[in-house]
Amino acid sequence: MEKSENQKKSINEFGKFGLIKHLTGNIVTGNKTTIKGIGDDSAIIDSGKNLTLVTTDLLLEGIHFNLIYTPMKHLGYKAVIRAISDIYAMNGTPGQVIIALGISSKFNVEQLEELYEGISLACKNYNVDLAGGDITSSLTGMTIGVTAVGTVEKNDLVRRDGARPNDLVCVTGDFGASFMGLQLLERERKLFIKDKVTQPDLSGYEYVIERQLKPEIPVSTLKELKKEEIQPTSMIDVTDGLASDLLHVCKLSGTGCRIFYSKVPIDYETSKLAEEFNIDPMVPALNGGEDYEMLFTVPLEMVEKIKIIQSVKVIDHMTTSGSGYYLAGDDGSEVEISAQGWKE
Amino acid sequence: MEKSENQKKSINEFGKFGLIKHLTGNIVTGNKTTIKGIGDDSAIIDSGKNLTLVTTDLLLEGIHFNLIYTPMKHLGYKAVIRAISDIYAMNGTPGQVIIALGISSKFNVEQLEELYEGISLACKNYNVDLAGGDITSSLTGMTIGVTAVGTVEKNDLVRRDGARPNDLVCVTGDFGASFMGLQLLERERKLFIKDKVTQPDLSGYEYVIERQLKPEIPVSTLKELKKEEIQPTSMIDVTDGLASDLLHVCKLSGTGCRIFYSKVPIDYETSKLAEEFNIDPMVPALNGGEDYEMLFTVPLEMVEKIKIIQSVKVIDHMTTSGSGYYLAGDDGSEVEISAQGWKE
Numbered sequence: 001m002e003k004s005e006n007q008k009k010s011i012n013e014f015g016k017f018g019l020i021k022h023l024t025g026n027i028v029t030g031n032k033t034t035i036k037g038i039g040d041d042s043a044i045i046d047s048g049k050n051l052t053l054v055t056t057d058l059l060l061e062g063i064h065f066n067l068i069y070t071p072m073k074h075l076g077y078k079a080v081i082r083a084i085s086d087i088y089a090m091n092g093t094p095g096q097v098i099i100a101l102g103i104s105s106k107f108n109v110e111q112l113e114e115l116y117e118g119i120s121l122a123c124k125n126y127n128v129d130l131a132g133g134d135i136t137s138s139l140t141g142m143t144i145g146v147t148a149v150g151t152v153e154k155n156d157l158v159r160r161d162g163a164r165p166n167d168l169v170c171v172t173g174d175f176g177a178s179f180m181g182l183q184l185l186e187r188e189r190k191l192f193i194k195d196k197v198t199q200p201d202l203s204g205y206e207y208v209i210e211r212q213l214k215p216e217i218p219v220s221t222l223k224e225l226k227k228e229e230i231q232p233t234s235m236i237d238v239t240d241g242l243a244s245d246l247l248h249v250c251k252l253s254g255t256g257c258r259i260f261y262s263k264v265p266i267d268y269e270t271s272k273l274a275e276e277f278n279i280d281p282m283v284p285a286l287n288g289g290e291d292y293e294m295l296f297t298v299p300l301e302m303v304e305k306i307k308i309i310q311s312v313k314v315i316d317h318m319t320t321s322g323s324g325y326y327l328a329g330d331d332g333s334e335v336e337i338s339a340q341g342w343k344e
Numbered sequence: 345m346e347k348s349e350n351q352k353k354s355i356n357e358f359g360k361f362g363l364i365k366h367l368t369g370n371i372v373t374g375n376k377t378t379i380k381g382i383g384d385d386s387a388i389i390d391s392g393k394n395l396t397l398v399t400t401d402l403l404l405e406g407i408h409f410n411l412i413y414t415p416m417k418h419l420g421y422k423a424v425i426r427a428i429s430d431i432y433a434m435n436g437t438p439g440q441v442i443i444a445l446g447i448s449s450k451f452n453v454e455q456l457e458e459l460y461e462g463i464s465l466a467c468k469n470y471n472v473d474l475a476g477g478d479i480t481s482s483l484t485g486m487t488i489g490v491t492a493v494g495t496v497e498k499n500d501l502v503r504r505d506g507a508r509p510n511d512l513v514c515v516t517g518d519f520g521a522s523f524m525g526l527q528l529l530e531r532e533r534k535l536f537i538k539d540k541v542t543q544p545d546l547s548g549y550e551y552v553i554e555r556q557l558k559p560e561i562p563v564s565t566l567k568e569l570k571k572e573e574i575q576p577t578s579m580i581d582v583t584d585g586l587a588s589d590l591l592h593v594c595k596l597s598g599t600g601c602r603i604f605y606s607k608v609p610i611d612y613e614t615s616k617l618a619e620e621f622n623i624d625p626m627v628p629a630l631n632g633g634e635d636y637e638m639l640f641t642v643p644l645e646m647v648e649k650i651k652i653i654q655s656v657k658v659i660d661h662m663t664t665s666g667s668g669y670y671l672a673g674d675d676g677s678e679v680e681i682s683a684q685g686w687k688e
Binding site for chain 1: 367378387396398400401404405406408440471474475476477479480481482487489
């Protein structure tokens with residue numbers, strides 16, 4: 001029997017991750033080459049000696065990028081970064097990207113050339129081949145589909161679900177900068193609309209702008225971990241926000257977590273700008289997203305070894321299942337971590 | 345120096361294939377695992393013993409599908425077919441699909457459930473695993489990104505560029521049905537808008553409707569070819585239209601071609617409906633597209649062997665480079681084949 005419109009469930013009731021779970025929860029994989037299907041950074045496919053990792057992303061104009069303040073070249077660069085980041089997050093090496101582009105008639109060839117310049121530059125910087133693609137018409141705006149393919153040796157694979165209680169929670173880089181960069185660009189855009197002569201004032205905030213427009217992946221840190229023989233028990237790239245991505249790892253691994261307020265790395269520019277905007281810098285740091293840093297866990301025994309890696313910060317540890325997800329203050333206070341997009 | 349707006353090249357000047365060539369023509373692949381990048385049905389990646397094939401497609405609402413006459417379940421089914429068809433076209437076997445979905449708030453959960461029902465059914469029918477995916481918000485309408493992954497033994501790989509002069513040009517199935525199905529759905533939609541009571545009259549045209557809404561891939565014919573040890577010299581799946589896809593093969597292989605008007609297989613329903621619409625049935629057969637049949641070439645020596653395969657028709661042969669692309673009538677007349685989307 002057809003349900004009436006008001007009986008039909010709205011998508012918002014589920015939340016993004018709930019919706020994916022609802023729609024794909026019953027799906028069983030059957031091919032013996034499918035090692036891991038839905039639920040990690042990439043699909044994992046057995047290809048003999050090594051594993052093949054495949055991941056795909058959609059970037060939609062007006063949702064994932066705004067062409068008013070995103071130069072085409074940066075957009076192309078970031079599209080590649082976004083896709084290959086998922087391969088690195090499984091401790092793999094990306095080898096190829098494939099781009100499917102949907103464009104409306106408002107775009108001209110020069111803009112697409114710039115887009116491909118950015119794509120090519122990212123491919124060059126990360127030793128990745130642009131191995132295919134398609135261009136199709138769209139009714140409105142631009143859609144970019146990016147698929148990345150990579151490989152990893154079977155023993156090197158790091159998944160999201162391998163964290164254990166007492167593991168150290170580690171991060172590369174700093175958080176919230178990309179989000180604050182976006183707020184700044186958005187503010188200057190609004191000022192420009194109001195008063196067509198004001199030139200955007202971005203001086204002193206070059207770092208946050210760069211983090212938003214041209215993010216990079218902490219590849220050298222990942223290499224250092226390999227060199228020091230530190231194999232993470234779990235890993236995820238921070239794109240949805242530190243809180244949301246940490247909860248992903250906890251829920252998939254069946255652990256709780258306790259991290260320290262004062263240990264979450266935040267850049268000076270991020271804090272300063274957050275102050276200007278009258279927001280607590282922890283808000284963008286925890287929920288901003290698009291940081292393209294790695295969040296990973298290592299066994300407690302590695303505490304001395306991990307300290308050697310300058311570019312890694314330990315923000316504290318995993319706890320047992322059922323002990324909750326907490327953010328602790330230096331004064332002993334504890335706040336439960338929640339994340340946008342999660343609804344259960 | 346910035347070019348003025350009217351100096352900037354419009355996308356239409358290039359045409360779709362010209363644009364892809366223009367933007368990606370200078371791209372060189374560097375990874376030793378990248379066997380073939382842009383230009384074939386799938387990217388080809390060396391994964392040791394076998395080759396991994398990866399292909400990605402974007403389906404945009406209003407361009408690739410119209411939800412007024414496309415049930416969600418069929419849309420999901422067709423999205424999978426579209427992606428895995430590219431793997432079959434390289435003589436490979438698809439193993440996994442990954443779906444990235446962009447949806448606006450106008451959709452409800454039941455619609456998405458139906459979409460995933462169709463996706464699951466196609467996966468089941470073709471022994472493919474849904475191995476990953478993401479759902480994201482969109483401002484308007486629905487966008488579906490489908491990535492398919494497959495494998496092929498190195499010796500079995502069939503590319504688009506392997507046809508030679510005198511090779512027989514073969515096709516599976518029949519052509520133009522999907523296009524005529526779409527015309528019929530479109531006509532009934534318009535009648536319905538004009539006069540809200542008219543029920544769509546689709547009786548007698550079940551085949552063309554099914555070809556449009558729920559296409560299938562000629563897998564049994566591909567298996568028969570393998571069984572009979574007929575290895576095509578080139579192959580492509582017919583999605584852009586028989587003429588356009590034949591030209592792809594010719595241009596990549598460096599051959600001309602000569603096919604016979606009377607040999608192109610067209611179903612009775614397609615001809616009958618074309619007559620109703622007052623169009624020559626060869627127009628949808630050559631330029632309609634979305635047939636999901638295979639076009640392939642085999643050496644002339646196989647002429648007797650290929651005749652055994654009932655589901656394959658020889659529509660004639662490849663010629664030497666520079667001898668043009670011709671469609672011959674039984675009366676000795678010859679027409680040059682042109683295709684939508686080609687511009688050089």
